[in-house]
Amino acid sequence: MYKKRSFWFTISLLVLFFLFIHYAQTNFDAYIVRIMNVAAIYVILGVSLNLINGFTGQFSLGHAGFMAIGAYTSALLYMTPELKAMNFFIKPLIWPLNQIQIPFFPALLIGGLLAACAGFLVGAPCMRVKGDYLAIVTYGFSEIIRVLFNNLQSITNGPLGLKGLPTYTNLWWSWGWAVFTIFFIKRLIDSSYGRALKAIRDNEEAAEAMGVNLFRHKTLAFVVGAFFAGIAGGLLGSLVMTIDPNAFNIMLTFQIVLIVLLGGLGSITGTVISGVLIAFLMEWLRIVETPMKIFGITIPGISGMRMLIFSIILMIAVLFFRHGILGDREFSWEGVLSIFKKGHSKEGE
């Protein structure tokens, strides 16, 4: 009975949420809509990285690489041939990429799938390489991607990047994918796969002794995480309308790591909250970079101040709030209801 009730609560919350999205898309200021889009992309990235880092305990620094693959693949598929010809003026784009154009959705999917293949390639050696070494291998991978994309002029346009991409990303696309990511990863975590992943995180040897197939589960986490990172990359490319290889550097990965950390390693709810929070915070912090007048004294805007404050927040979070906003707790309807029914909190279990 409680399960059924939770299900209907979730459905009605989703309906309300999408009504809000519909309202926001038509009525909100374009600037706010843009931040909301970024927030959704952060949520997708954070939740997918949390699957690898938080639930499986494999410290990965490769997310920017997966994003780059998704962003480039989908962009090269959904751009019109004329637009491509305009972009590739130094070296022409190779055939058949210069001829084809497909709709946004399949382009995104193919981008995600290619990123997932890359996720398999990165995840596969993790059987032999562990811990800090894995972090450097995954970082190395994303660096290889960046270097390749900088040099494969006839496919990626090299350091010039792609400009003037059509803006398909709107709140429906971004939040639709965000909700799907949350749903998919939540289902994965609650399944027997998820329990195996957590077992690997807590004690790899014990998990293996209990019959968990380490290779299959670790690569699964990488493949799923990479898939959603690729989708997020595609959405981001179409949102900011320009992509170049150097945008997908280690800084971007660090930002996503920060989202996961602030939210709590191993908490989807926490990641969603911190993803939205950071998207808005980063915009709000732009104030410190513009000149201000306080009590008649003009304080000049200092460029770079925004990132400095951001990194100070990161350090405070790491040092003093070691478990992030929610630790590894999750949102549940029983938890919410128990606030209203004092003293009967354990009833639903």
Place this chain on the structure above:
Amino acid sequence: MSWTLFLQHLANGVALGFVFGLVAIGYTLVYGVVKLVNFAHGDIFMMACFFVYYGIALFSFPWWLSFLCAIFLTALLGISIEKVAYKPLRDAPRISSLCSAIGMSFLLENFATVVFGGRQKPFYQPQILNKTLNIGGVRIQLVTIVTIVVSIAVLLFLNYLVYKTKMGLAMRALSHDFDTARLMGINVDKTITFTFAIGSSLAAISAIFWALRYPQIWPFMGVFPGWRAFTAAIIGGVGSIKGAMTGGFLIGMISIMLVAFLPDLAGYRDAFIFIVLVFVLLFKPTGLFGEA
């Protein structure tokens, strides 16, 4: 390619190898003692260059004094980073201190951007080091020779420090077994502080040689030498000084020789370095010399 040109590249490769090797030893020492990948090491490297820059620009120190002050200040910086960012997390899970290190690296880069400005600044080059020597047709800059000589001296000193002194014994004991070492009466905090001081001054020395070779400094200049040195440390096997030096040489040689012999592939240099890394790790998961 002529024989003299090859020797010229070889000298450059060796010098660069020493530079990477010294940074890699900084990673290795810290990893060996506290089992922490100090992601901020590349940014400590960057800060050293700015200390030199401001020593000359603000206080108009002579260049050698500025270099010495920078090495000292960098050691202090390394110690304070350990006190602020790593010490509180010593008993926390590994992932916390890893994230703290990433955060520290982020913080130093952004701090430098705000305080020193994001634009590139010229690094002071003493006239005397810029001379080009001609040894039997091989043209080598004096700075290359100085890099090699000073690095060898530093390595000999380091060898003495780690294997002949009490402090070195304490460091080796900590890297072997942290808890037992503590029980045996080793002052853990003091040893760790010392390790960070040594690692950071090595970073400062190599940063100065790096900046003499590529005389442009900016807040993100530490990222690539830092990561390459880290890769060197991993290829050699983190925790092993010999390994760090070998890895540094390998990467220095790849960097110079790839550009010299296969200029078409020069753009792929970093990819090539990481492919070497992945291959080494696939066959020897703890690096060439293992975790000592």
